Amino acid sequence: MIRLYLGFCGYSNSGKTSMIVELLHRLKDYKIAVVKHTPHGIDMQDKDSKRFREAGAMEVVLLGNEQVHIKNASSLFPLLKSLEHYDIILVEGFKSYKFLPKICLGDAECENCIMRNPKIEDVVEHIERELKIERIMKELPNFNCGECNHKNCREMAEVIYRGEDNFKNCRYWNPNAVISVRVNGKDIYMGKFAQDIVIKTITGMLSAFKGVGDIEEVEIKYRVKGE
Structure with a gap:
């Protein structure tokens, strides 16, 4: 939300x-x-x-x-x-x-x-602008990797809002889902092709389980047990 x-x-x-x-x-x-x-x-x-x-x-x-x-x-x-x-x-x-x-x-x-x-009109404009930028932020992976030549995902969201950039210039943006993977506490960045493979594999596997229904969000966390 x-x-x-x-x-x-x-x-x-x-x-x-x-x-x-x-x-x-x-x-x-x-x-x-x-x-x-x-x-x-x-x-x-x-x-x-x-x-x-x-x-x-x-x-x-x-x-x-x-x-x-x-x-x-x-x-x-x-x-x-x-x-x-x-x-x-x-x-x-x-x-x-x-x-x-x-x-x-x-x-x-x-x-x-x-x-x-400020004038009340300026405050209303600020609030509506910030909400639109937050919506854009929700679509970005929020890795803050800097590979898009912006300092972070917030800065990229601002320029997308102004019409000066677009989502496709984010290497890790996926129009179908927002996916993040963390291994041993470290974020793993995946391009769209790798993301699609992970999404289709996990969705296909989970869909086979009884009672799963429509899949909107998946969270998986596991730890390998030592011998």
């Missing part, structure tokens, strides 16, 4: 909640959850939470004092992992969390600021 995490930080009354509410109104085609930092405790009559729900958020989570009062998680990172069934997770607060890209409002300092005081 394609998903996007985006934070919003700023001082009180900087417009964080209003921007999130406006995004919820404009992004009705996506499943969106909102996480709000409440370091001063949980207010069960929280007006902002009500605004998020009324604007279209499918789930609102309040996180205060490093304890989630709705979800069973102890901090932001595992909480976000528990919301993976949503397309977009908008996060208000948590300005010091480096892993979370953020929209910064006002002059507050925050880690990993990607836009400061």
Whole structure:
């Protein structure tokens, strides 16, 4: 599933909640959850939470004092992992969390600021662009081998999105499946011909087993026993 995490930080009354509410109104085609930092405790009559729900958020989570009062998680990172069934997770607060890209409002300092005081149209454009790039990333093998003359698969996905490159210039791209093999902890890169042989062999073998049905994803892991 394609998903996007985006934070919003700023001082009180900087417009964080209003921007999130406006995004919820404009992004009705996506499943969106909102996480709000409440370091001063949980207010069960929280007006902002009500605004998020009324604007279209499918789930609102309040996180205060490093304890989630709705979800069973102890901090932001595992909480976000528990919301993976949503397309977009908008996060208000948590300005010091480096892993979370953020929209910064006002002059507050925050880690990993990607836009400061943007127009709402620019934020919508950013979100939709990032989701499209993530879809392209799902099609690439994500080996980050550099053989396509790009630094990594993310950079290649960006140029494919801009129409400046295409999937065929990835030596390991397969239009039929995404396949990766790891032997003794090392990724093994296979071209399309070798991938097709592996896919057809495994699919053909597994299809013969009772109850398998349509094969969409296969995960095999084994360890050779020593004598």
